[in-house]
Amino acid sequence: MSDLSVTIGSLRLSNPLIAASGCFGYGVEYADLVALDTLGGVAVKGLFLEEREGHPPQRIVETPSGMLNAIGLQGIGARRFVSEKLPELKRRGAVVVVNICGSTVDEYAEIARILDDADGIGAIELNISCPNISKGGMMFGCSLEGTHDVISAVRRVTALPVMPKLTPNVTDVASFAVAAEEAGADAVSLVNTFLAMAIDVETRRPRLSNVLGGLSGPAIRPIAVRMVHECHQAIKIPIVGMGGIMTAEDVLEFMIAGATAVQVGTANFVDPLIWDKLFDGLRAYLDRHGISSLVDLVGSLELEERTPACKSSS
Amino acid sequence: MPVDVDAVVISNTKLSDFYNVVAVAAPDVARQARPGQFVMVKPDKDYDPLLRRPFSVFEILRDPAGRVSGFSLLNKRIGVTTRRLYDITPGERLQCLGPLGQAFESPAADQQAWMVAGGVGLAPFLTLAESLVERLAATRLFYGGRSADDLFYLETFEALGVRLELTTDDGSRGHPGLVTGPLHRALDETDKGISVRLYACGPTPMMQAVTELAATHGRSTDVSLEQVMGCGLGGCYSCVVPVAEPGQPTRFVRSCLQGPVFDGGRIDWDQL
Numbered sequence: 001m002s003d004l005s006v007t008i009g010s011l012r013l014s015n016p017l018i019a020a021s022g023c024f025g026y027g028v029e030y031a032d033l034v035a036l037d038t039l040g041g042v043a044v045k046g047l048f049l050e051e052r053e054g055h056p057p058q059r060i061v062e063t064p065s066g067m068l069n070a071i072g073l074q075g076i077g078a079r080r081f082v083s084e085k086l087p088e089l090k091r092r093g094a095v096v097v098v099n100i101c102g103s104t105v106d107e108y109a110e111i112a113r114i115l116d117d118a119d120g121i122g123a124i125e126l127n128i129s130c131p132n133i134s135k136g137g138m139m140f141g142c143s144l145e146g147t148h149d150v151i152s153a154v155r156r157v158t159a160l161p162v163m164p165k166l167t168p169n170v171t172d173v174a175s176f177a178v179a180a181e182e183a184g185a186d187a188v189s190l191v192n193t194f195l196a197m198a199i200d201v202e203t204r205r206p207r208l209s210n211v212l213g214g215l216s217g218p219a220i221r222p223i224a225v226r227m228v229h230e231c232h233q234a235i236k237i238p239i240v241g242m243g244g245i246m247t248a249e250d251v252l253e254f255m256i257a258g259a260t261a262v263q264v265g266t267a268n269f270v271d272p273l274i275w276d277k278l279f280d281g282l283r284a285y286l287d288r289h290g291i292s293s294l295v296d297l298v299g300s301l302e303l304e305e306r307t308p309a310c311k312s313s314s
Numbered sequence: 315m316p317v318d319v320d321a322v323v324i325s326n327t328k329l330s331d332f333y334n335v336v337a338v339a340a341p342d343v344a345r346q347a348r349p350g351q352f353v354m355v356k357p358d359k360d361y362d363p364l365l366r367r368p369f370s371v372f373e374i375l376r377d378p379a380g381r382v383s384g385f386s387l388l389n390k391r392i393g394v395t396t397r398r399l400y401d402i403t404p405g406e407r408l409q410c411l412g413p414l415g416q417a418f419e420s421p422a423a424d425q426q427a428w429m430v431a432g433g434v435g436l437a438p439f440l441t442l443a444e445s446l447v448e449r450l451a452a453t454r455l456f457y458g459g460r461s462a463d464d465l466f467y468l469e470t471f472e473a474l475g476v477r478l479e480l481t482t483d484d485g486s487r488g489h490p491g492l493v494t495g496p497l498h499r500a501l502d503e504t505d506k507g508i509s510v511r512l513y514a515c516g517p518t519p520m521m522q523a524v525t526e527l528a529a530t531h532g533r534s535t536d537v538s539l540e541q542v543m544g545c546g547l548g549g550c551y552s553c554v555v556p557v558a559e560p561g562q563p564t565r566f567v568r569s570c571l572q573g574p575v576f577d578g579g580r581i582d583w584d585q586l
């Protein structure tokens with residue numbers, strides 16, 4: 001039987017498939033449909049320290065092969081998560097990745113402290129990339145200094161694996177991956193959504209109440225794969241790749257580009273029972289190629305020296 | 315527990331240029347469905363459109379032996395998926411995840427049930443009406459459409475013992491004007507001592523108007539809201555409804571989990 005297990009820092013996952021933050025509620029919503037312990041991990045909805053109501057509707061709109069969202073990080077806050085949701089996730093055997101967001105560096109550190117005290121958390125994902133909030137999130141992830149500050153502040157207060165989630169809304173994502181590695185991150189995840197906009201031409205109004213939103217889904221996959229490839233060439237720590245994964249082939253594309261694990265977001269709305277199909281597809285690929293461990297594929301991109309097809313003679 | 319089935323389309327019955335009924339063989343969804351619940355459907359496997367769309371369970375279908383064999387959707391063509399459903403042909407497949415959401419609360423044994431429907435808002439009421447046939451208390455349907463061609467299944471409701479009050483915008487059938495007209499009259503004429511449970515589904519302004527009108531007569535209304543839904547399972551937080559419990563600030567509540575049926579009096583309509 002092929003081995004799908006992968007390792008992210010000190011965290012061993014039975015397989016590389018993690019439910020992406022914001023696309024799987026707190027995980028417990030899906031527990032009747034999906035055996036949470038069969039997933040590599042469950043990244044829960046982004047949490048601030050306090051409860052937040054988020055943006056008014058309309059919060060999503062579909063676009064070609066994708067969707068925009070501007071939820072505004074509605075959530076129950078870190079403490080209520082630990083007391084109300086974490087016990088059930090633990091009982092169900094989920095590997096829990098807690099996605100956190102702060103308006104200040106101190107807020108990130110404060111949440112990390114709360115999570116460090118809690119029992120049953122696999123890793124902390126630092127959301128320094130949410131495009132939908134006015135303070136915090138992408139504000140940090142768009143500056144090398146902010147990226148460094150948030151990560152090192154969290155690093156100081158927790159021994160849990162720390163995984164900053166990078167925004168694609170920068171010119172050179174690899175430089176942010178390097179900053180994350182230098183600040184002591186155990187891994188990086190990418191990409192969060194692409195800042196985007198949709199307009200109803202009949203009314204000339206934005207389709208989202210927040211005007212701007214984040215683009216996800218298959219439309220972004222080729223750009224996300226490119227970014228994982230660039231980061232893989234720049235850093236040594238593991239990469240968790242995502243953006244538009246719909247099939248096992250898409251998972252493989254990210255892994256070959258350099259991702260050790262992947263997250264599945266929007267696809268989960270289309271098909272909440274996608275997981276078994278992805279597992280089957282991965283195993284079939286490994287069998288077909290005579291590969292016994294999936295990790296052997298990570299970063300296995302073949303970049304051959306190109307021989308010019310026709311030499312210019314002049 | 316909701317199930318996801320790749321259901322075969324049994325029939326597509328066109329009702330007008332905009333409305334049709336799509337019947338699907340999905341007994342595992344239908345057997346569990348209660349009045350007011352919905353399914354998330356997707357006709358094609360490709361990425362455009364990508365997301366599923368929410369639809370009320372319209373009818374529960376039975377085979378000649380009386381066994382539940384599937385359900386139907388009442389579809390109104392307004393966009394890409396509803397257009398596809400309008401033209402879907404028997405034998406094609408429709409991915410159906412459900413049943414989802416909270417059902418209507420049944421009226422008390424001695425309580426009248428008044429359903430108020432606007433347009434495609436009729437959809438959740440056929441199964442509700444069916445669940446109420448055995449009762450002695452009256453069941454009424456206040457039903458508004460653009461014109462006479464826009465009012466459907468009237469005989470079916472009548473056969474279930476439902477008293478109809480029809481309105482059309484153009485006056486081609488029933489009372490001319492909005493459905494709140496006859497509703498207002500009925501509320502005025504009904505003795506305060508008679509207990510009535512109101513249910514409304516239709517355009518948001520209609521549901522708000524019904525809720526407010528009923529409230530002036532001291533009666534509450536259960537509304538079934540049609541928020542845009544990304545997942546139907548509580549995963550995305552797209553479908554939220556602003557709900558204000560007495561003495562508390564407005565909260566955004568996920569309609570797919572805690573709705574789509576809400577106490578209209580708790581909804582902060584200005585923020586919806």
Ligand SMILES: Cc1cc2nc3c(=O)[nH]c(=O)nc-3n(C[C@H](O)[C@H](O)[C@H](O)COP(=O)(O)OP(=O)(O)OC[C@H]3O[C@@H](n4cnc5c(N)ncnc54)[C@H](O)[C@@H]3O)c2cc1C
Nearest residue numbers: 367368369370388389390393394395396437540541542574
């Ligand atoms: C619980 C629930 C039950 C529903 N039951 C039924 C039903 O039984 N029959 C039925 O025909 N419809 C029903 N709807 C509405 C139905 O889901 C929408 O009409 C459908 O999603 C539109 O999809 P589309 O791809 O055709 O439109 P799109 O191409 O996605 O959109 C076309 C236009 O319609 C607007 N729009 C999209 N969705 C909605 C919405 N939910 N409300 C208002 N405007 C919208 C868009 O903004 C756009 O301008 C229900 C909705 C909910 C939430």
Ligand SMILES: Cc1cc2nc3c(=O)[nH]c(=O)nc-3n(C[C@H](O)[C@H](O)[C@H](O)COP(=O)(O)O)c2cc1C
Nearest residue numbers: 020021022046069127191192216217243244265266
């Ligand atoms: C509705 C929605 C909500 C999201 N919420 C969060 C969030 O709370 N925190 C976060 O880090 N990313 C969030 N994301 C981004 C996803 O986790 C993921 O990075 C992105 O959607 C790309 O992957 P996908 O194409 O597979 O969805 C959200 C995405 C969507 C569609």
Ligand code: FES
Nearest residue numbers: 546548550551570
């Ligand atoms: S539709 Fe996704 S949370 Fe309700």
